[in-house]
Amino acid sequence: MVSYLQVENLTKSFGDLLLFQNISFGVAQGQRIGLVAKNGSGKTTLLNILAGKEGYDGGQITYRRDLRVGYLEQSPVYPEELTVLEACFSHGNAVAEVIKEYERCMATPGNPGLDVLLEQMEHEKAWDYERQVKQILSQLKIRDFNQQVKHLSGGQLKRVALANVLITEPDLLILDEPTNHLDLDMTEWLEGYLSRSKLSLLMVTHDRYFLDRVCDEIMEIDNCRLYSYKGNYSYYLEKRQERMDATNAEIARANNLYRTELEWMRRMPQARGHKARYREEAFYELEKVAKQRMYDANVKLDVKASYIGSKIFEADHLCKRFGDLTILDDFSYIFSRYEKMGIIGNNGTGKSTFIKILMGLEKPDSGTLDIGETVRFGYYSQEGLKFDEQMKVIDVITSVAEVIEMGNGKRLTASQFLQHFLFSPEKQHNYVYKLSGGERRRLYLCMVLMKNPNFLVLDEPTNDLDIVTLQVLEEYLQHFKGCVIVVSHDRYFMDKVVNHLLVFNGQGDIRDFPGNYTDYREWKAAKAVHEKEASPQPKREKKPQRERPEGKRRMTFKERKEFEQLEQEIAALEEEKKSIETALCSGALGVEELTEKSKRLPVLNEELDEKTMRWLELSEIEG
Structure with missing residues (x-):
């Protein structure tokens, strides 16, 4: 295979925080690599280094000559005054640059260098570039090409940036959380696009179905080291567990030997011979192994939620509109005790607005919402929370509660609770301003859960959280003795947590479905096949009509x-x-x-x- 990228002994730190040390890997033609790690381990930093947007302390990065690289940042930024179409020409890819040069040339008297530019335009296939950009934007449901960037939502901006990198047809595509802010249809479209393409790929994502279906290799950064697994996400989980078991066994053996050697070190005479010095050096190496963190996959965070009565909430004939956009149209629903509901639907169908009405942050136009007296909401919003940057992590949590009740007389301190959500004792005494974006989202989640609610409302909780945190959260929600509503585009997360769906189809069309997301997709596919088979065949003398979605008109x-x-x-x-x-x-x-x-x-x-x-x-x- 042709090598596209080779990284050797790469090291990066921020002050005394070491992200990774002497890591080496390569990306070859046709490889599709998923990069996973805890938040704060340096995933985005590594991608920024590879894209030339950030420096590093040591090592070497080598790209194949003339390699075309496309990079989708986690939070793309464009000048606010640009239009959508102008933004797709603004990031300096080879095609956009030659088009700009050509336009400058045509605006200059005498058209200097025109012959050379015409050859470059032909070589870069630049004549049809704008049309292709518009086609990809349309596929990503961006159709107002003259809309200014400052008026776009976060999801729309991410799709514009995605179109920007896809249109250049790079040899190597580097993606940082490509599915964040994409709705389910767009996520599945991108999944299919990348699966069918011949692009080489290096990407960070928390979407585990996406990893499973697109990637053929998983790399993990753990404790500043890099581990590689030749297979998809399911294979990685299996092999990672084997590595953790082997590491735990090694740590256990080292601890047993360490106690013996520690006793010898304490009574060892000061006059040391050659053998004593050798044994002393071996002791310090043994100490490093013995003091590693043990992995415990069997820990269950079984927190007892506060009591919740039989009456949860009752929605009665709710209506909500914004101009021509209908969110709720005579919506009624009685929520059951201990129900775990997922809400799905495309962006703009009203999922977050419905949640805000439930939380009392938005008022319906008509109808009533009756919430039970014992309900204590825990609300995790998309917008997140503003922290005092100068507070320590542990102080943020203890300002909410010192302990959380586990039931049966057991309790967890704030520090112990934070450790369950992957904040080490050292990290707990860090200031908030030192946290990565994902770590801040994790801290916000801990604040919500620390209040010990009996009804959790989670609006896009998976955005910016790493896979390890998602696994902890899934485990927590599966054993949570209360009610849950989750709005999420993470299909794997929904399958793990919910047993019931509200499907928002837009314009107030909301359907009730018993089952998780995979059940819903299988039902939808089977329904489409059944309807196709059941529909009468058109007569031969009539021209067969293509099946159209409901409400789609014919040409005049x-x-x-x-x-x-x-x-x-x-x-x-x-x-x-x-x-x-x-x-x-x-x-x-x-x-x-x-x-x-x-x-x-x-x-x-x-x-x-x-x-x-x-x-x-x-x-x-x-x-």
Whole structure:
């Protein structure tokens, strides 16, 4: 296999915090690698180093010459005044840069260097770049290309950035949490796109189904070291457990020997011979092993929730609208005791608004919501929480409660509770400003749970949390003796936690489904097959009609004529464009003719884009 990237003995630290030390790995052509680690272990830092956005302390990074690399940042940033389309040209990829050079050249008297630029435009396949950008944006449900970046939501901005890297068709794609803020349909679209493509891939994601179906190798950063597993996520889980068991056995053996050697060290005479010095050096090596952290996969955080009565909440004929957008339309529901409900649906269908109505943060237009007297909410919101940067982690939690009741007279201190959520004693005495983004989300989660609620409402809890924390949270929720509502795009998390779904289809259409997310997808697929088989076959003399989603209209006569006319016009424009490009590359044109054709080409491209977009709009009606 052709090597695309080679990393040797890479080390990175921030002050006294060592993220990783002397790690080495490579990415070859066709490899699809998923990178996993706890928050704060340096996953994003490593990707930023590879992308050249951050320095490192030691080691060597070597890319294959002329390799095209695309990088999707976790939190992409664009100048606010740019439009969506301008943002896709702003990040300096090779195609966008040559287009900018060409436009500058055409705006300069005499068009200096035009011949060279025309060759580069041909080489980079830049003539159709804008049309391809618009197509990918449309697939990612971004259709207002002139909307300013400052008006985009976090999810829309992530999709614009995703389109930006996909359009360049890189050899190596580096992705940092690509599924964050994507709805389920978009996540599955991206999963399918990457599975079918021949791109080499290095990515960080907490979406375990995504890892399982896209990646063929998993790398893990743990205790500043890198471990590699040749297989998908399921294989990694199996082999990681074997490694943990072997490490625990080694630590246990080292502890037994350590006690013996420690006794010898204490009574060893000061006059040391050669053998004594050798044994002393071996003791210090043994001490390093013995003092490693033991892994305990059997710990259950079985916290007793406060008492909750039989009446939870009753929604009665709720309605909520924002202009033409309907969120709730005569919605009624009685929530059961100990119910664990998941809420799914595309972005913009009203999931978060429904949660805010439930929490009393938003008022319905009409209808009533009756909440039981014993209900104590614990609310984890998408927006997160503002912390005092100068507080220590342990102080943040003890400001909520000193202890949490486990039941049967047992209790956990704030420090013990934090350790369950992967805050080591050392990390607990760090100041908040030193925490990574994911660690802050984990601290926020601990604050919510430390209040010992009996009804948890979690709005996108999986965003920015690492896989290890998600496993701890899943374990907690499975044994939680209270009610749970989860809004999430993480399919694996939903399957583990919920047993019941509310499906938001948009415009107030909310369906009740008994089962988890996989059950729902299987039911939906089986329903589609059944409906297809049950539908009567069209008669031979009639032209078969393509099956259309409910509510989709057919073309009018005028639109059909326009559609046919557009096909002819696009073909003619493409022929003219091809003719001009051939003439420009021939070297046989005079100065006046060369200038005339060079000025005609961008006008021609604009006409083509306009007519192509209209053709795409009409073809969607047709399809």
